[in-house]
Amino acid sequence: xxxxxxxxDGILLGILFALIAYxxxxxxxxxxxxxxxxxxxxxxxxxIAYFMYLSGxxxxxxxxxxxxxxxxxxxxxxxxxxxxxxxxxxxxxILATFxxxxxFMQLMNFAFGADVVLANSGYxxxxxxxxxxxxxxxxxxxxxISIIFAIGLVIYMKKSKLGRAIRATAQNARAxxxxxxxxxxxxAATFGINAALCGVAGALISITFTIHPYMGLPYxxxxxxxxxxxxxxxxxxxxxxxxxxxxxxxxxxxxxxTEFRIGSVFLLLVLILVYRxxxxxxxxxxxx
Amino acid sequence: MKIKNIIITFVxxxxxxxSTSAVxxxxxVGDKIVLGAAISLTGKYSSNGVHTQNGYNMAxxxxxEMGGVKVGGKTYKFEIIYYDxxxxxxxxxxxxxxxxxxxxxxxxxxxxxxGLTKAIAPVxxxxxxxxxxxxxxxxxxxxKGYKYLFAVLAPANxxxxxxxxxxxxxxxGKGVRIAQxxxxxxxxxxxRLGILDAAKETGSEIIIDDKLPxxxxxxxxxxxKVKQMKPDxxxxxxxxxxALTAIRQIAEMKVDVPMLAMTHCDAAKLSKQHGKNSQYAxxxxxxxxxxxxxxxxFKDGMTYAADFQKLxxxxxxxxxxxxxxxxxxxKDAFExxxxxxxxxxxxxxxxxxxxxFYGNIKFAEGGQNVDKPMxxxxxxxxxxxxxxxxxxxxLKWASAELIHPIPKWSDR
Numbered sequence: 001x002x003x004x005x006x007x008x009d010g011i012l013l014g015i016l017f018a019l020i021a022y023x024x025x026x027x028x029x030x031x032x033x034x035x036x037x038x039x040x041x042x043x044x045x046x047x048i049a050y051f052m053y054l055s056g057x058x059x060x061x062x063x064x065x066x067x068x069x070x071x072x073x074x075x076x077x078x079x080x081x082x083x084x085x086x087x088x089x090x091x092x093x094i095l096a097t098f099x100x101x102x103x104f105m106q107l108m109n110f111a112f113g114a115d116v117v118l119a120n121s122g123y124x125x126x127x128x129x130x131x132x133x134x135x136x137x138x139x140x141x142x143x144x145i146s147i148i149f150a151i152g153l154v155i156y157m158k159k160s161k162l163g164r165a166i167r168a169t170a171q172n173a174r175a176x177x178x179x180x181x182x183x184x185x186x187x188a189a190t191f192g193i194n195a196a197l198c199g200v201a202g203a204l205i206s207i208t209f210t211i212h213p214y215m216g217l218p219y220x221x222x223x224x225x226x227x228x229x230x231x232x233x234x235x236x237x238x239x240x241x242x243x244x245x246x247x248x249x250x251x252x253x254x255x256x257x258t259e260f261r262i263g264s265v266f267l268l269l270v271l272i273l274v275y276r277x278x279x280x281x282x283x284x285x286x287x288x
Numbered sequence: 289m290k291i292k293n294i295i296i297t298f299v300x301x302x303x304x305x306x307s308t309s310a311v312x313x314x315x316x317v318g319d320k321i322v323l324g325a326a327i328s329l330t331g332k333y334s335s336n337g338v339h340t341q342n343g344y345n346m347a348x349x350x351x352x353e354m355g356g357v358k359v360g361g362k363t364y365k366f367e368i369i370y371y372d373x374x375x376x377x378x379x380x381x382x383x384x385x386x387x388x389x390x391x392x393x394x395x396x397x398x399x400x401x402x403g404l405t406k407a408i409a410p411v412x413x414x415x416x417x418x419x420x421x422x423x424x425x426x427x428x429x430x431x432k433g434y435k436y437l438f439a440v441l442a443p444a445n446x447x448x449x450x451x452x453x454x455x456x457x458x459x460x461g462k463g464v465r466i467a468q469x470x471x472x473x474x475x476x477x478x479x480r481l482g483i484l485d486a487a488k489e490t491g492s493e494i495i496i497d498d499k500l501p502x503x504x505x506x507x508x509x510x511x512x513k514v515k516q517m518k519p520d521x522x523x524x525x526x527x528x529x530x531a532l533t534a535i536r537q538i539a540e541m542k543v544d545v546p547m548l549a550m551t552h553c554d555a556a557k558l559s560k561q562h563g564k565n566s567q568y569a570x571x572x573x574x575x576x577x578x579x580x581x582x583x584x585x586f587k588d589g590m591t592y593a594a595d596f597q598k599l600x601x602x603x604x605x606x607x608x609x610x611x612x613x614x615x616x617x618x619k620d621a622f623e624x625x626x627x628x629x630x631x632x633x634x635x636x637x638x639x640x641x642x643x644x645f646y647g648n649i650k651f652a653e654g655g656q657n658v659d660k661p662m663x664x665x666x667x668x669x670x671x672x673x674x675x676x677x678x679x680x681x682x683l684k685w686a687s688a689e690l691i692h693p694i695p696k697w698s699d700r
Contacts (some may be wrong), residue, residue, distance in 0.1 A: 005512050009509070114375075118532055123540055253509035254512065
């Protein structure tokens with residue numbers, strides 16, 4: 001039963017992380033930018049839901065309002081900063097987004113205060129197997145919404161014109177440009193979509209966990225790891241590695257103790273990277 | 289080019305003027321005693337930093353209004369130079385240097401949080417500047433042999449000591465089974481050491497001992513263990529985030545535990561953010577307005593709370609009360625020393641033995657206040673869902689009876 005509880009907790013948590021990671025993978029793949037400010041966008045999205053909650057609107061509506069606002073925030077960031085670093089090397093983009101991250105943290109702290117806040121959904125709890133497995137409905141709701149958004153995005157990417165343009169740009173920006181794709185627009189839209197995904201995730205996090213202006217970095221790191229494990233442009237991989245990491249975390253927490261939770265996740269990351277290198281080096285051929 | 293030169297000269301002249309005037313009004317000049325303080329006005333501690341500053345300011349105004357400080361037959365007024373330390377220990381230490389060596393401040397008030405106090409204490413100690421601090425409770429502050437550091441608050445290891453002792457008492461003097469989860473920072477780990485001591489003395493057993501990482505806001509795994517092992521007491525300390533997360537997940541996972549003891553409940557505005565779900569939680573507090581300590585300046589806790597409410601439009605958290613108390617201690621020490629000599633003031637501080645609205649104050653060798661026990665309050669809600677914090681232990685100050693054990697979720 002405990003194994004089941006830990007697995008379910010981990011899976012629900014992992015799905016939420018996977019949504020954030022998906023956004024990161026998308027814009028990493030398309031624009032070759034590692035967005036350190038990813039987590040801060042999530043937190044900002046969370047504050048939007050929180051303020052809706054404060055003004056008497058149910059925070060679940062944040063799932064719709066937050067991505068709309070965040071989409072424009074994303075476009076704004078792109079126009080101000082990202083479009084100047086998009087063709088430069090990875091290091092420049094990391095520095096730029098790191099700067100955005102610090103700026104966002106301070107601005108949120110300035111605007112919303114340093115208190116830890118949360119939005120209460122009042123969703124109650126689901127008990128399974130004679131009360132031995134307990135699942136907060138807010139977590140189930142989060143996972144459900146995350147899946148809907150992920151599926152929606154996949155379909156959008158496949159069917160819509162912009163989606164095709166984004167995929168074309170990801171494959172070969174130059175070729176796409178020659179064939180008439182306005183890559184500038186594609187980049188802006190990609191960053192906007194990523195920010196909107198962060199907005200959804202943020203709203204869900206304000207319902208399930210807590211938010212605070214300085215809490216963004218863990219989400220960046222987690223999504224970074226998920227993307228590294230899954231690889232770019234591999235959505236099922238992102239979902240699987242998100243859930244896998246979530247489960248692994250919960251089990252590590254339960255078996256080894258909470259203090260080893262993050263450590264064991266990093267250990268796993270190292271193992272995966274070493275394994276990948278090992279596999280790659282087997283394939284590598286040298287010209288002599 | 290000429291205009292630029294003129295502007296530069298003008299600006300530097302003003303800067304020079306400002307810097308010299310800063311020196312001239314610092315330390316004890318005319319009828320003013322100037323105290324220095326680095327406070328977190330921005331950054332992650334800014335809410336509590338503001339509580340601290342409000343407490344200081346309120347006490348300064350009150351003492352000045354009521355005749356100021358009498359030294360050598362002359363009356364002096366308090367004044368405080370504030371700098372914003374941005375919640376950053378390095379910055380706090382720099383600012384302490386600056387206050388002492390540039391602004392020539394001879395007496396300091398503490399910053400907010402144990403971490404920042406730890407950063408500043410070596411500096412004040414180096415220059416022999418007496419510092420009365422009100423917001424650094426970490427035990428390690430008091431074991432370093434600092435001679436110029438005085439804290440009006442009880443050290444961190446005593447925060448939840450009362451809870452364990454109360455649980456043992458309710459268990460007929462027999463030891464209890466404790467589950468605990470603490471964040472891995474200096475303060476929370478000190479609280480943990482206090483629990484370990486209390487457990488040892490009372491013959492209690494610690495069955496779950498989790499350490500929560502700083503960035504974590506999910507403690508589901510710990511709670512699964514709690515559900516399974518059914519301890520008598522669950523202790524959680526992880527600042528406001530820990531308190532909020534614990535209540536949220538305990539309510540969501542319907543974890544039944546006879547006693548739940550925490551820190552940082554009022555900073556987290558538990559009862560406001562969680563309403564009825566926070567009911568029955570026991571919270572450690574340095575102070576509560578219903579305590580019956582008295583002094584001449586603020587009268588008692590209730591009056592202090594009412595006056596504070598009038599000035600700042602919110603109920604004073606204990607961080608404000610203890611900060612106000614720090615100035616009462618300084619005033620008392622100056623008058624007893626009857627001098628502004630730093631050594632004499634330091635000795636007078638060390639000999640402090642007084643009562644303030646906030647509690648009795650008497651410093652041990654290490655500088656911690658040993659004459660003021662912690663109090664425990666319990667969140668109690670009426671049927672309309674309005675929640676209030678009521679002191680339940682120690683019995684001497686209790687304004688309500690402890691509800692124990694906590695009713696099961698299925699019966700609520």
